[in-house]
Amino acid sequence: MTNHEINNLIKKIALGDMTALEELYKGMSKPVYFYALRLTGNPDTAEDVMQDTFISVMRSSASFRAGEKGSSWIFTIAKNKAIDLSRKNRINTAIEEAENTADNTEYINRSDDRLTALKMLDSLNKKERDIVMLRLFGDMTLTQTAKELNLPKGTVFWTYSNAIKKLGKIYSGGEQNEK
Amino acid sequence: MKSKLEKSLKEKAYKSVPDKWDELKKEISEAETKPEIPVKRNQKINVKPYIAAAASIIVIIGCAVGIKTAKNHRIKIAPEGIQTDGSAVISFTDENGKIETTIAHKVKGESDLYVDDKGNKFYIDGNTTSIVSAESDNTKPKASDNTSKSAESATENLIVSTTAALETGLEKDNSWSKWSLPSRFNVLNYNGKEYVYTGERYESRYNFRNPTVLKKNVTLKATDNLDKEFTQSVNIVSLQGFGTDFVIGVKFPLLDYPVAYMNVSYQPETLAGMMEDLDWDNTVTYERIHTLGERIDMPVSPKDVSAMLKSGKNAPNIQTEPGGRYLTITVDLNELNVVGKYFRIYESGYVTTNIIGYRYCFNIGTKAVADYLMKSYNMTFAELDKIDKASPAQPVTDSEGKTTVPREDTVTITTKGYFGSIPE
Numbered sequence: 211m212t213n214h215e216i217n218n219l220i221k222k223i224a225l226g227d228m229t230a231l232e233e234l235y236k237g238m239s240k241p242v243y244f245y246a247l248r249l250t251g252n253p254d255t256a257e258d259v260m261q262d263t264f265i266s267v268m269r270s271s272a273s274f275r276a277g278e279k280g281s282s283w284i285f286t287i288a289k290n291k292a293i294d295l296s297r298k299n300r301i302n303t304a305i306e307e308a309e310n311t312a313d314n315t316e317y318i319n320r321s322d323d324r325l326t327a328l329k330m331l332d333s334l335n336k337k338e339r340d341i342v343m344l345r346l347f348g349d350m351t352l353t354q355t356a357k358e359l360n361l362p363k364g365t366v367f368w369t370y371s372n373a374i375k376k377l378g379k380i381y382s383g384g385e386q387n388e389k
Numbered sequence: 390m391k392s393k394l395e396k397s398l399k400e401k402a403y404k405s406v407p408d409k410w411d412e413l414k415k416e417i418s419e420a421e422t423k424p425e426i427p428v429k430r431n432q433k434i435n436v437k438p439y440i441a442a443a444a445s446i447i448v449i450i451g452c453a454v455g456i457k458t459a460k461n462h463r464i465k466i467a468p469e470g471i472q473t474d475g476s477a478v479i480s481f482t483d484e485n486g487k488i489e490t491t492i493a494h495k496v497k498g499e500s501d502l503y504v505d506d507k508g509n510k511f512y513i514d515g516n517t518t519s520i521v522s523a524e525s526d527n528t529k530p531k532a533s534d535n536t537s538k539s540a541e542s543a544t545e546n547l548i549v550s551t552t553a554a555l556e557t558g559l560e561k562d563n564s565w566s567k568w569s570l571p572s573r574f575n576v577l578n579y580n581g582k583e584y585v586y587t588g589e590r591y592e593s594r595y596n597f598r599n600p601t602v603l604k605k606n607v608t609l610k611a612t613d614n615l616d617k618e619f620t621q622s623v624n625i626v627s628l629q630g631f632g633t634d635f636v637i638g639v640k641f642p643l644l645d646y647p648v649a650y651m652n653v654s655y656q657p658e659t660l661a662g663m664m665e666d667l668d669w670d671n672t673v674t675y676e677r678i679h680t681l682g683e684r685i686d687m688p689v690s691p692k693d694v695s696a697m698l699k700s701g702k703n704a705p706n707i708q709t710e711p712g713g714r715y716l717t718i719t720v721d722l723n724e725l726n727v728v729g730k731y732f733r734i735y736e737s738g739y740v741t742t743n744i745i746g747y748r749y750c751f752n753i754g755t756k757a758v759a760d761y762l763m764k765s766y767n768m769t770f771a772e773l774d775k776i777d778k779a780s781p782a783q784p785v786t787d788s789e790g791k792t793t794v795p796r797e798d799t800v801t802i803t804t805k806g807y808f809g810s811i812p813e
Contacts, residue, residue, distance in 0.1 A: 227575065239409075244406075274747060
């Protein structure tokens with residue numbers, strides 16, 4: 211979903227168009243989920259964040275300003291929701307830790323069906339996982355990912371490429387084994 | 390461009406995330422129907438008698454023509470249907486399985502009874518799920534008013550769309566079948582601009598007078614949730630008082646009134662342009678004005694506000710976010726059923742409003758603002774601020790009905806309408 215599309219949908223939502231909200235939800239809920247999952251490390255909380263984010267998007271759409279990047283605006287809402295919910299749920303995983311140094315692997319150790327797909331990131335280190343989670347699953351641009359992780363764009367680009375190569379080896383190997 | 394591997398990884402990850410749109414929709418609709426949300430829906434029903442409020446209540450009724458009693462059927466009624474106080478567009482199947490569409494009018498004194506021109510009776514009871522029964526009496530004379538004539542011309546489209554509902558079955562949640570006509574054909578292009586139907590909130594069927602036809606027989610296209618394409622011929626009209634740059638009316642043959650469609654990219658060039666397009670002086674009403682900390686409510690003089698705005702009427706629409714102290718006026722645009730929006734006056738000379746969805750900002754100058762304050766309240770911003778800070782915090786009720794008292798360092802902005810909160 212391009213920012214142009216997102217911006218147009220937000221404008222329509224501001225005018226009360228529920229089909230636009232649905233379209234935005236279909237296009238952005240999953241990136242928001244993974245963004246929240248990276249922050250909270252908890253799939254249940256991530257789902258709550260996803261839902262709350264879109265309620266807020268609907269309610270705040272009127273104050274969305276032309277010229278803003280729709281996706282950044284949505285991710286900012288999601289981040290605030292993640293912080294709120296994490297506090298409410300008394301999750302010890304502080305968002306700051308998730309953003310900085312803590313190796314947030316709670317989702318990897320859980321035997322949850324929803325996390326099966328994410329376990330493929332198990333072979334990556336924290337930085338690679340964060341970058342893949344945001345860039346690939348969160349549908350963020352290189353710039354957005356770099357900004358979010360406070361890393362230079364070049365580092366994000368290089369780390370992402372390496373991580374994908376690494377996953378390629380494991381993933382294609384896995385597929386062959388399945389055959 | 391993402392590689393095949395990236396796409397595959399992404400797809401796999403996305404599959405693990407549940408689609409909770411239905412839950413979200415339910416949550417939103419429950420929040421919307423909470424009585425404490427001051428959306429003023431019921432206030433719209435100060436309808437002129439000739440106007441039929443016809444949200445599409447599409448129901449499938451096993452109706453045997455000529456038989457006095459019919460089967461009962463469990464149906465769902467569109468939220469718009471619950472809100473309306475006039476007629477309802479109802480589709481049902483006759484004994485041959487043919488779908489008929491009719492307009493039924495509410496019977497006075499009966500809370501749930503609707504009757505159409507052919508004498509069919511429809512009992513619609515409850516809010517979301519209802520038992521509907523139908524009776525038909527062919528011996529009754531047909532009314533030959535304009536509505537029934539226009540209904541004939543649009544029946545075909547409705548039949549087609551209702552067929553989609555039949556195919557999927559009512560047990561499935563076929564939202565298309567429950568949408569009103571404008572909801573189905575909710576986007577149109579006119580003069581190179583995209584206009585969208587924005588729901589009942591902006592549906593000003595009650596007050597549009599003497600619509601002038603701008604373009605006849607425009608074909609609207611829509612696709613239902615089974616990917617079937619439908620078309621509908623409509624007339625595009627201007628709505629008295631409003632600029633067509635901002636809003637146009639769409640006259641469906643089956644509906645008695647034009648429905649408002651708004652330009653989603655509307656950007657007035659100047660303050661005067663916006664005031665003209667909105668017919669500001671005649672349509673905008675001021676609810677209350679309060680200070681930054683929401684501790685002081687003051688009376689608003691529309692005359693003074695209007696004079697202030699006119700003094701800066703040539704101010705261009707600019708993209709900026711002014712800072713500093715401001716007063717907030719809660720404004721409504723009742724003609725379009727817009728309520729609880731804000732209009733802000735900044736000490737720095739800016740005025741901003743979100744009255745039509747997104748924020749517009751104009752710099753009318755510090756003098757115009759200072760003059761307004763002095764004229765209306767005989768005070769400066771600094772003096773008002775001082776009083777505001779010295780006053781006890783007023784409890785604030787949010788859109789979910791929760792009441793909180795703002796902390797001393799908190800700036801709380803409340804709006805009363807559908808769009809409840811500031812960006813987070």
